[in-house]
Amino acid sequence: MTEQTTQKPQADKPASAPKKDTTALVRATLARRYAAEKRFRIYGIVAIAASLSFLAVLLVSIFIKGWPAFTHTFVKLNVTLDADTLDIGPNPSSAELRAANFASVIKKSMREKFPDVKKRKEKKALYSLISTGGEYQLHDMIKADPSLVGKTIDVWLPADDELAAVIKSGADLSKPENIVTRMNEQQLGFAKILKEAGDTKTGFNKTFFTAGDSREPEQAGIRAALVGSALTLLVTFLLSFPIAVAAAIYLEEFAPQNRWTDLVEVNINNLAAVPSIVFGLLGLAVFINYFHLPRSAPIVGGIVLSLMTLPTIIIASRAALKAVPPSIREAGRGLGASDQQVVWHHVLPLAMPGILTGTIIGLAQALGETAPLLMIGMVAFIVDIPGGFTDAATVLPVQVFLWADSPERGFVEKTSAAIMVLLAFLILMNAVAVLLRKKFERRW
């Protein structure tokens, strides 16, 4: 940088006034200015480091807690699928198969594995090592391949959540006194034998992604909530995006500036500040009690959430539209484009990145919202995967809430895992928005 030594003409000051040397004055303050700048930069870095470390702590703790939920422990059993034990005829119908006694098959094979177990209490302890999901697995296998009936096969059946937790934790089973578990000493003994014989393995927990909620932690899955969230958000997006963008365009580009539009504007801003539970009450009163829309359904959830999302998108869209330079509008009008053509051809493409950002912020809020959905009954225990907008459903944050509230230990990891799925959903949504934004920005 070059510094010029200029001495200002000081016509209106008495000649005796000391002449000021700009160079010297500036140089004297330079050190102080740079120090201030440096200090400010340090504050900034400290602030970013602090927020990043909070985020890291949060993510790492969720990750560590939730990770085991994505895997599950399976136990190898040698089961004999004979028709007598199953209590089915030669060509069983679906109903007959569903009523078949898979439990006794499993129990039998476990008794064979541990021939020394004789006492009733001991047997009960033994049987409880296998999840009831094992019965469903056998049912599905026979349904897929009926020729299995009568054969003896090796299968990997899901372990009970307590057993799975112990095996997954990698605890030393020869020192049962160090293990925190609800299993008794006897069960730990069985576990040790199974593990040492190589009859346990830990693998990917497919159930977590294919099943709905369940009372049994090892059978509970995120699928129903995930589909529920997707359906609900789809309704929210389809309703709020076009309405909000249209409202923003009208208010920003066409509406006359008068008291009426001011009133609308104030109310939109107020709407953005309304606590979300109020929207839930509104949804309950209007959509369910008055219009008799189904309870717990994504359609109602979506409508309620779009009420919440609307003001966010409108405000962001208006800001984005306002940021488009007026000279662009003049240029379009000067060429004879109608007001609407100006908006569609020039203003909207330039405002689109901002509008999309606002939409994603609104949808992300909606995705994480629980309170209004509790009001409209989306807090139900949903086992079946919702197949449409009117089926009973729940959403990811509500599922997190439900699992966090469950007493079984297995749900602790499920809760964290559900949070991870929720975060992944968010990241995916953001990624889509970033891609779309890039696409629009490339068109300048």
Added chain:
Amino acid sequence: MNDSHQDVFDNIKGTVGDVTVDNPKMRLSNVDVFYGEKQAIFDVSLDIANNEVIAMIGPSGCGKSTFLRCLNRMNDTIPTCKVTGEMSLDGEDLYGPNLDTVLLRARVGMVFQKPNPFAKSIYDNVAYGPRIHGLASNRAELDEIVVGSLQKAGLYDEVKDRLDAPGTSLSGGQQQRLCIARTIAVSPEVILMDEPCSALDPIATAKIEELIDELRQNYAIAIVTHSMQQAARVSQRTAYFHLGKLVEVGSTNHIFTNPSHELTENYITGRFG
């Protein structure tokens, strides 16, 4: 200071010279323009003739742009702006039912004081007008219009290899020529130019002046300029504005050699402004 301003303002009584012509393309009578409470144009009447270039000169802030923008109703887009008076194009009232603003602005094109290319490619900038008005029936015709307009604006050689680069990536002067190309691509009947050469170097300016001279064969052109030489070179008539009033209008020759009004003389001889 204020008093003398007021005195000067009060002393401008009507317009010296003949504001009307025999074959007017546009005729404006008794035009007043207000920005809210503030009046920017005071009772100005002026004809714009066919096949002529009329230069509008005057000190900064005297209302040249404001007056120019009346001619294609661009002032309508400013909510606070109110325009009164009689205005017509080919005898048709500008505010009449037959002249919708879309049609009017297709017939009366405008190049703005500040270059304002669209956030689109160079090609699309020029093609936009013809596209929305349906001036080309196929791609080849459109290409022809775009290339021809860019050539006339003296920009084609510089951009022919990057027609799909963004219009905003051009330099200020290039952007201004792009805006000129964009305006003539619609083939308007009247072209309004608000200081089109203020960001251009002498070579590009010469090209634009050549273009203006050529366009005059078919169009009427109103040009605002701060350059006396330019006004003298390109225009047939000159209008001198001062403090929102039209002080004097007459043939360029007359204005620059023998102005009738003292204010005009002061301005063109550089005594103020």
